[in-house]
Amino acid sequence: MTWKNSDGLTLTFGTESPGPNLVGEYRLPGPKRMIEIKFDYTNLPTVAASTTVISRLNALPKNCTIEQVEIYVTSALTSTSNDITISVGTIDLDSASNGASTSIVNAATAANFTTGGTNGSWKGSLVNAQTALTGPKLLTWTVANHAATAGHGAIRISYSEL
Numbered sequence: 001m002t003w004k005n006s007d008g009l010t011l012t013f014g015t016e017s018p019g020p021n022l023v024g025e026y027r028l029p030g031p032k033r034m035i036e037i038k039f040d041y042t043n044l045p046t047v048a049a050s051t052t053v054i055s056r057l058n059a060l061p062k063n064c065t066i067e068q069v070e071i072y073v074t075s076a077l078t079s080t081s082n083d084i085t086i087s088v089g090t091i092d093l094d095s096a097s098n099g100a101s102t103s104i105v106n107a108a109t110a111a112n113f114t115t116g117g118t119n120g121s122w123k124g125s126l127v128n129a130q131t132a133l134t135g136p137k138l139l140t141w142t143v144a145n146h147a148a149t150a151g152h153g154a155i156r157i158s159y160s161e162l
Contacts, residue, residue, distance in 0.1 A: 023055040023139065028158065032067070035060065037088070037139065037155040041077065041148035044086070044141070051089065051101045051140045060090065060137045061161060066126045068158040069104055070118040077113030077151030084110050084146045088155060089124065090137035098135075100125070101142050104157060113151060132162055 022043060026034045037054055045052040060066070069088075077084070086108050089101035108122035119127060126133075139157075 021055050021057050023058040025058055031160045031162075033064075033159055033161065035139070035157045035159070037141075037157075038152075039086075039155060040152040041150055044143050044148055047143050047145065047147050049143070051091070051099060051142045053091065053095055054088075054139045054141055056138065058139070059093065060133055060139070060157075060159060062135050063132045063162040064159045065130055065132050065162065066104065066157060066159045067128065068119055068156075069123055069127050070156040070158075071105070071108060071112055071116045071120070071122075071153065072156060073113060073116040073151070073153040075150065075152050077110050077153075078149050079110050079146045080149060081146040082110050084148060085144045086113065087124075087142045087144070088157075089140045089142070090126070090133075091140050093136055093138060095138065098137075099140065101140060104139070105155060107144070113153070116153065 022038050024036050087102045088105035089103045091099040102124050103126040104124040106122050106124045112122050
């Protein structure tokens with residue numbers, strides 16, 4: 001069952017509960033924060049599916065700027081073909097407006113999910129752009145070309161609140 005409370009937040013419970021949360025938020029020194037998305041090949045969205053909201057429990061806040069994105073690999077991502085790509089982006093809290101599916105990670109390849117790294121050629125347009133978000137944003141992800149067959153790790157997004 002889904003219900004919207006008086007604050008406009010969507011609550012789900014019973015058979016519609018969202019399941020385990022893949023996203024956690026950490027406080028860093030000063031005004032910095034980090035959101036960590038745990039990924040495993042079994043919890044990635046299906047290939048060619050619509051852009052999928054990763055978690056409704058964690059969002060980037062209004063007026064934050066994204067400073068860094070890191071792909072941290074604990075087990076290399078493999079696929080039936082090397083042309084798999086994974087993108088991470090943002091969308092408004094209504095899950096419909098102002099979507100930017102590649103604004104944080106833009107088509108990172110299997111090789112990127114083997115070696116990992118920080119702010120690589122796959123970084124999205126919001127990373128280091130010094131552009132404050134105009135409203136809170138949910139995180140989304142998309143898988144293109146082929147499905148993953150193994151691999152896990154984390155995508156870490158560091159941001160500052162203004």
